[in-house]
Amino acid sequence: MTPSPSVEPRKTNLLTDTDHLSPEPASATDLRPVSQEETGSRSDRQSFSGKREAEPDRKERNDRIGSVESSDLVKPVGLIQPSAQPLLSVRGLQKHFPVRSALGRRTGSVQAVNDVSFDIYPGETFGLVGESGCGKSTTGRAVMNLIEPTGGEVWYEGQDLAKLKGARLKNMRSNIQMVFQDPYTSLDPRRRIGYAIEEPLHIHRRGSKNERTERAMSLLERVGFRPDQYYRYPHEFSGGQRQRIGIAKALALEPKLLICDEPVSALDVSIQSQVINLLEEIQQERGLSYLFVAHDLSVVRHIADRVGVMYLGGLVEQAPTDELFGNPLHPYTQSLLSAVPIPNPRVKKERVVLSGEVPSPLNPPSGCTFHTRCPFAMDVCRSVVPERVQASPGHEVQCHLYAT
Ligand SMILES: Nc1ncnc2c1ncn2[C@@H]1O[C@H](COP(=O)(O)OP(=O)(O)OP(=O)(O)O)[C@@H](O)[C@H]1O
């Protein structure tokens, strides 16, 4: 069985910035959220400017989930039609982590990811956003098979990854690589960076020693270093430089899909734009697809073609980026986006602050998991899990307000 695509890919002309590897850092930036009017979305953007807010901690991030404008709610307008073949199809993905007592008895499970489905098409970027702890990283790790899913399916180029074994699985895995939030964790401090980049080639027995070294040097050049920096150690580089080395390492096996888990969150604001612009250039050159996990909406709006919104392990809404930011349907998405200020002082929003804490994934609420905080919750929301509704082409929402 091959899963049918559920959404239509959006084709965009990607813009590049050849200045991104300038040794001079970008000019000082103001630390505040950036609105649509300032950044533009993927379809009309220039290179990422680095105008960003300061990195908040987990509690601050969650406290920001602010308010909802009830008049923004609209009814669905039609069903979507499938089109191109996806590179990656995730269907009903689940990951539950067992919780055990001191005696080793299983006492429950953390429902980190629950029934998540999405597609990623060749050459596109699918952004995943949501509060801290909602399951973004777990989704990325389960897609990559770094952790075994509890349930669901991950299809890559029409093949079910769970059914692949041995050399075929190894080969398939080389097509999906990861860029981590903290590249230091993936670089051995005792090894020269050239070796780190060569390592995947060595593991997959690609090329001779000389060919591997040549490839590592050429990748280093591609991400903005001199070939002789091959012989340096990770501690000799800054955070942004290490992230570029991490990207070179991820590219070594010529993957088709990169899972980027908060690749710029740990970087200085002025360096973030360099890394984002580099990722965009590389995507354009090589036709790569990205699963781009982030909590920063301005970054996701800039880089993603389509965006999925996660809440408590579930994917509650997904849509093309412009559509999601211009017409958010799920009350949670609306509250998430309302944290982005509107620069026009004449535009007033009726704000409804979300009440209550994020429930524990150990014991998620019944029915719609958002009902404990949703200002529009109805009786049915407390007991019945909402179905996914195609609100418009490519726009999917899981909420009883849109039930047909
Ligand atoms: N190995 C693990 N064992 C038990 N629970 C885990 C494990 N990994 C993640 N979790 C839990 O799963 C849930 C989802 O975690 P995950 O790291 O995927 O969230 P996230 O959306 O990436 O958050 P953040 O934005 O902070 O990175 C959290 O409640 C987390 O505590």
Ligand code: SF4
């Ligand atoms: S299903 Fe109900 S509780 Fe959930 S988001 Fe929709 S209205 Fe709110």
Ligand SMILES: [Mg+2]
């Ligand atoms: Mg994470």
